Amino acid sequence: MAELANIKKDDDSMPIFPINRGYIKRKKFYNGIAVFFAVMAFIIGAFPVFHIIYKAVALGHKYLNWRFISTLPTGFPIGAQGGILNAIIGDVYLIVIASIFAIPLGIGSGLYLSLFGKKRTNTFLRLLNELMIGIPSVVWGIVGFYVFSTNAGLGFHFGFSALAGGLTLGFIMTPIIALLTEQAVNQIPAGYIEGALAMGATKWQATKSVIMKAALGGIFTGILLGIMNIIGQTAPLLFTNYYNTGLPTGITGPGGAVGDLAMLIFIYIHEPSRILHIKAEAASVVLLFFIFAVDLGLRLINYLTRKFL
Amino acid sequence: MFNLKYKDDLYKIILSVFVLSVISVFLIAVTVILFYSYPAIIRYGFPFLWVKEWNPPKEVFGALTFLAGTFMVTFLALLFAIPFSFGIGIFLQEYCPLFLRGIFTVIIEMLAGIPSVVFGVWGVLTIVPWLRESVEPFFDRHFSSIPFLKVEENIGYGILAASIVVAFMILPIISSITKDSLASVPKIAKDGALAMGATKLDVIKDVSLPYALNGIYGGIILGFGRAVGETIAVVLLIGNQAIVPKSLFSVGYTISAVLANTFTFAVISPIYASAEVELALILLAVSLIINIVGRNILNKVIGGRFNRSQFGGG
Incomplete structure (x- = not known):
């Protein structure tokens, strides 16, 4: 100029x-x-x-010390002394149960979409997954209650338990994994898969030896994103698991409920007690630490995939 | 079809089972909500949407107060979030120096990763005292004659606190979609305008925004969907009183908050539970419609690629 x-x-x-x-x-x-x-x-x-x-x-x-993470809450009101061990153990329960449900379903349907799907089924199924991601978590909670927790009428009658809560979280996790698996497989250069198929490999062999290797980063991204999402969920657990100040004795029925970090924070912040508010903030630090650690892992995987594939 | 010479048939069948399970999860969700809300739909009909009274002992149920609260929180949150999301999207895509763009995008994505309950705690311990001690006394002194800005109870909790926090929660969705839509503008069009002597602002205003506008609408629609269903942060901040809010500072109740607070008691009485599930049906229907419209727009503009800010904790 x-x-x-x-x-x-x-x-x-x-x-x-x-x-x-x-x-x-x-x-x-x-x-x-x-x-x-x-x-x-x-x-x-x-x-x-x-x-x-x-x-x-x-x-x-x-x-923020080791004792806080490694002891159960005690005192009155409950939590005034002791730590958050119940919530950390409970989170492990919930994540494992949700993953056992969601990972096979998500990866399986994602693979179907990119390997066998016709254009119209693909559009339909993708929209379905996107809609499932959009459903508010409190609605999933109600669905989970009537499917798993209720002890009257139809349903699995698990009671307020880790299994009910975990499977409800699995409902939330499945579409995320499915969408990201499909996206990861679609990003593989078509030549890789077509090459394997042209050599006489079946689609299963192509999946095993080509797709799973090339799309592993993307699939892991989906799994970690799903875990990151469900770790912070509170609303679905209100109606399916609620909270347990001790350790669970099983995963269904009475004694099957587990603690949960997000739920613990929610309950503590409701109490009119300064010490519990402070403990809620300390628990938030732990929760945020978990989430950002998962986030970091996710970015690392993305970085490595881009670098080495 | 079951010719095992092609082993893929078995593989396809196994995968189909997975796909059918995913479809059935969706169908189960819709069926459960429809099935359990059916008694209330039959009994109360359409007036459910505009009756104001919500009285479980008398079995009179109307959703107007909750609809009004939900509408106000969503509307205000969008009002706060849209200008900032615009600014953030434009900043990250157009103005930000390249070496900072990565880290700045990560910060906005971190905002999306923070769980709703942590936002709620932050609201209770930060936003509420701030509103109570600074903002509400100020408005009380200077604007108390304007009906919509009247401070009824100076407690900090209420529509405004909830909508400020929800605005921060939907900020990453809208801004990241704005950024992606701006990124989809062909470089040649922008370079052409720059070569003609346009400033960056001219390029954004006359080239990028018109091109990206549809995507931005899609982002706003998805943000709306998130704001409507937001539960935990709202429960902690809105004050939870079943009144139709008349002012920015008054307390209220949203659909998601009433579900979170009372659903576990409601299941004792079938008709009460059914009315609550009908509230959930409203949320479900809104979210389905919003997402069908929003995704359709976005698939056209940014090719349906998933942005990670869209999966926040709920």
């Missing part, structure tokens, strides 16, 4: 359009204002990330 503006207007060696310096200045000024607002929007949007972590650590740092 500067070079153009330096050419004199009455220089008749070349035809030149008139340049309105004020206009250009104004344009640049408006652009500067837009930059300012965009940066402000970003700062305000990023603010809670840091403030949530800061606030949780500032309030809960006193309890």
